[in-house]
Amino acid sequence: MLFNSIEFVIFLPIVFIFYWFATNKSLQLQNFLLLVASYFFYACWDWRFMFLLMFSTLLDYFTGLKMQSAENQKWKRFWFWLSVIINLGFLAVFKYYNFFAESFSDAISHLGLKVNPSTLNIILPVGISFYTFHGLSYVIDIYKDRIKAEKSFVDYAVFVSFFPLLVAGPIERATHLLPQIKKERIFDYTKAVDGLRQILWGLFKKIVIADNCAEYANQIFNNSTDHSGSTLVLGALFFTFQIYGDFSGYSDIALGTARLFGIDLLRNFAFPYFSRDIAEFWRRWHISLSSWFKDYLYIPLGGSKGGNWMRVRNTFIIFIVSGFWHGANWTFIVWGALNALFIMPSIIMKTNRNNLETVAQGNLFPTTKELVQMSITFALAVFAWIFFRAESMTHATSYVLGIFSKSLFSIPAIRPYYLVILLVIFMLIEWVGREEQYAIGKLGLKWKSPFRYALYYAIIIAIFWFAGKEQQFLYFQF
Numbered sequence: 001m002l003f004n005s006i007e008f009v010i011f012l013p014i015v016f017i018f019y020w021f022a023t024n025k026s027l028q029l030q031n032f033l034l035l036v037a038s039y040f041f042y043a044c045w046d047w048r049f050m051f052l053l054m055f056s057t058l059l060d061y062f063t064g065l066k067m068q069s070a071e072n073q074k075w076k077r078f079w080f081w082l083s084v085i086i087n088l089g090f091l092a093v094f095k096y097y098n099f100f101a102e103s104f105s106d107a108i109s110h111l112g113l114k115v116n117p118s119t120l121n122i123i124l125p126v127g128i129s130f131y132t133f134h135g136l137s138y139v140i141d142i143y144k145d146r147i148k149a150e151k152s153f154v155d156y157a158v159f160v161s162f163f164p165l166l167v168a169g170p171i172e173r174a175t176h177l178l179p180q181i182k183k184e185r186i187f188d189y190t191k192a193v194d195g196l197r198q199i200l201w202g203l204f205k206k207i208v209i210a211d212n213c214a215e216y217a218n219q220i221f222n223n224s225t226d227h228s229g230s231t232l233v234l235g236a237l238f239f240t241f242q243i244y245g246d247f248s249g250y251s252d253i254a255l256g257t258a259r260l261f262g263i264d265l266l267r268n269f270a271f272p273y274f275s276r277d278i279a280e281f282w283r284r285w286h287i288s289l290s291s292w293f294k295d296y297l298y299i300p301l302g303g304s305k306g307g308n309w310m311r312v313r314n315t316f317i318i319f320i321v322s323g324f325w326h327g328a329n330w331t332f333i334v335w336g337a338l339n340a341l342f343i344m345p346s347i348i349m350k351t352n353r354n355n356l357e358t359v360a361q362g363n364l365f366p367t368t369k370e371l372v373q374m375s376i377t378f379a380l381a382v383f384a385w386i387f388f389r390a391e392s393m394t395h396a397t398s399y400v401l402g403i404f405s406k407s408l409f410s411i412p413a414i415r416p417y418y419l420v421i422l423l424v425i426f427m428l429i430e431w432v433g434r435e436e437q438y439a440i441g442k443l444g445l446k447w448k449s450p451f452r453y454a455l456y457y458a459i460i461i462a463i464f465w466f467a468g469k470e471q472q473f474l475y476f477q478f
Helices: 006-022 027-069 073-109 128-143 153-161 174-182 189-221 229-260 278-284 287-298 308-326 330-348 368-389 393-403 417-432 449-466
Strands: none
Touching (some): 006 229, 128 174, 128 287, 189 229, 189 449, 229 368, 229 393, 278 330, 278 368, 287 308, 308 330, 330 368, 330 393
16 A cells, blocks of 8 residues: 555545544554554555564564563573564565575676575565564663563554554654553644645655656666766756655655654654765665664664774674665665765764754855755765666666766756756755755745645645656665
8 A cells, every 4th residue: 555545545534533533532442443554554565474564573572571571681682682583584585585695696606606596586575674673673672771671562563563654664763652652642633734734745755756757767777878978867866856755755644644643753854965964964864774773783883982993894884784774786785885985084084973953054045165065965975876776786887887978968868847847846845944844844834824725735736737657665675
């Protein structure tokens, strides 16, 4: 079930009505309804993988209780590693087995040996990377005595499988979401309206921006050898806006939907393309994943306490692991390594915490210095996205070489002027709203009703006008 589908348009109001009008007098019933709705939502993808989600949830719930009641550290450690190994084992089998088997075969072939590895003909369970990380953070926090094990299975299962975040995040923490699930929730009209506004903006990002950019990005990337360098640059730019509109659009819809049920999810995007350096970019892009790797990998590895060598080593580790998390392909690993290289000067010179506030905060226009910094950071991000989008390293290399050719200065063969105008309008709205939680968070709130509703109707009309074939969200494949 897609957020941008008719099925979801029917599903969401039904759950909302039952939640606030049929089960509103009992927190337990509300949570049970959310659990049933979440499993139904997931089963709409492939009901068979629902049992994998159930098993993962039961495993972490059970091992959490066992760690809590362990008689000594030895048994606590046993239950912890049992959960971690099984969870990562499932992830390795479904997502990475074929990659390792094929990579091993390729490496052996360079030695003159032929190996025909057995590969698995299975599909990747949607959302497995996200709900696995939910469970891992939970058992790690119990093991480190940061939280107590949750006794209510329903409450814990809702934490893992809450349908707005189930298949593509944000990656929640038990310390943030579980207390909200266990607390009585009262309908807040203002919060619900704000949620609807964020859903609307998320749909605009996905349908108007991402899906239209995808049409041209796919056309150019899939036929890259036939295009000039200037057209390839255009393709990279279109993918840059596609992945942002697609994933941040999903996050907006997820956060807005959760708010309809009185729940606040972690923010996942904070206008990353207005960043002044790569360090700031990664504080603003996929925030829940970046913070997850910081807390559960970077800091346990020693963080920044051991001098330049440790900072460099740990930074490369988390970026390469982050790339590998996105997919079983060398292109993702190289994408992660590139971002590690881009961020390295600020890590070594300890300037990675320089830009903590929103760019040009309180001002309409950035300074010349800020504009140059944003342009350089954006260009680096665009270059790295080429590797993220490419089908293989060969494809990525040929694409980059195609850009840096004499044809770079020619007129692009593909010129969708309407899309360029849409992107300019989109980025202007994002710039004006960059200090809010989402771009139209406060846009028009002080306008007179006719003008405010004209804005909302204009967005709705644009969504229907530019809507094409229903497109799956990119991050469902991760």
